[in-house]
Amino acid sequence: MVEIIRAENYEELGRIAGEQILRQVEEKRDSVLGLATGGTPRGIYRYLAEKKPDLSRVRTVNLDEYLGLSGGDPRSYHYYMKEYVWEPLEIGRENRLIPDGLCPDAEEECRRYEEQIRVLGGIDLQLLGLGENGHIGFNEPGPAFVCDTHKVCLSPETRAANSRFFGSPEEVPRYALTMGIRTIMRARRILLVVSGGKKAKALQALMGGGVTPQIPVTILLLHPRVTVAADAAALGGKF
Numbered sequence: 550m551v552e553i554i555r556a557e558n559y560e561e562l563g564r565i566a567g568e569q570i571l572r573q574v575e576e577k578r579d580s581v582l583g584l585a586t587g588g589t590p591r592g593i594y595r596y597l598a599e600k601k602p603d604l605s606r607v608r609t610v611n612l613d614e615y616l617g618l619s620g621g622d623p624r625s626y627h628y629y630m631k632e633y634v635w636e637p638l639e640i641g642r643e644n645r646l647i648p649d650g651l652c653p654d655a656e657e658e659c660r661r662y663e664e665q666i667r668v669l670g671g672i673d674l675q676l677l678g679l680g681e682n683g684h685i686g687f688n689e690p691g692p693a694f695v696c697d698t699h700k701v702c703l704s705p706e707t708r709a710a711n712s713r714f715f716g717s718p719e720e721v722p723r724y725a726l727t728m729g730i731r732t733i734m735r736a737r738r739i740l741l742v743v744s745g746g747k748k749a750k751a752l753q754a755l756m757g758g759g760v761t762p763q764i765p766v767t768i769l770l771l772h773p774r775v776t777v778a779a780d781a782a783a784l785g786g787k788f
C-alpha cells in the first residue's frame with residue numbers, strides 16, 4: 550500500500566518526513582534507520598538537528614557509497630553523513646554503517662554489508678530519495694532488478710545529475726556500491742521523499758501502477774508499507 554503525503558514545498562517536505570522519522574524513533578528507541586544522502590534529505594536532517602531528538606540508541610545504515618572515494622573526501626557519502634547526520638544528531642560511531650568506498654574487494658565488501666544489516670535485525674524504516682531516472686539507492690534502470698548489495702556502474706544520467714556535487718560529470722565516480730532491491734524491500738517500512746519537477750516523471754511512473762526494472766522505484770508497489778512524501782512540484786499538480 551502506498552500512502553501519499555503532499556508537501557507544499559521543500560521546507561515543508563523536510564518537516565513532514567522529519568516528523569515521520571521522529572515518530573518511528575519514539576515507537577522504537579533502538580530503530581535501525583536506513584538513510585539516504587543527496588539534496589532531498591538535507592531538509593529532513595536540518596529539521597531533525599533543530600529538534601535535537603535523543604537518537605543515542607538508533608543505528609544508521611546507508612544506502613550507498615561511491616567507489617574510490619575515502620571517507621575523508623568531502624564528496625563521499627561518508628563525509629556527507631558525518632557533516633549532516635552523524636555529528637549533528639550525535640549518532641555514536643558504533644551505530645554508523647556505510648559501505649567502504651576504498652574497500653580492496655567490492656564483492657567481499659557487499660557480502661560483509663549484507664551480513665552487517667542482517668546482524669542488526671534488518672531495517673525498521675528505510676528513507677529513500679528518487680533519481681530522475683527512477684533509481685532508488687543506486688539501483689539503476691536495467692533489464693532486471695539486482696537483489697543484494699552490489700557494485701554498480703552509474704548511468705550517464707545519474708553522473709550528470711550528481712555532477713552538481715563534483716565539478717563535472719567526468720569527475721563523478723563511475724562505480725558505486727549500493728544496497729540491492731531486495732535489501733531495500735526487506736525494510737519494514739519505506740519513506741520515499743521526492744522534491745522538484747525533475748522527479749515528476751519518475752514519480753508518475755510509480756503512481757501509474759506497473760512494476761518494471763526499467764524504472765526501479767516501481768518495485769515499491771509490491772511493498773506492504775510505503776509512504777511517499779512529495780512536494781507540489783514533484784507531484785506536478787496531482788493530489
Ligand code: F6R
Nearest residue numbers: 585586587588589678679680686
Ligand atoms: C543517495 C541515493 C540516491 C538519491 C537520488 C536523489 O544516497 O541513494 O538514490 O536519493 O539520486 O538524489 P537527490 O536527492 O540529490 O536528488
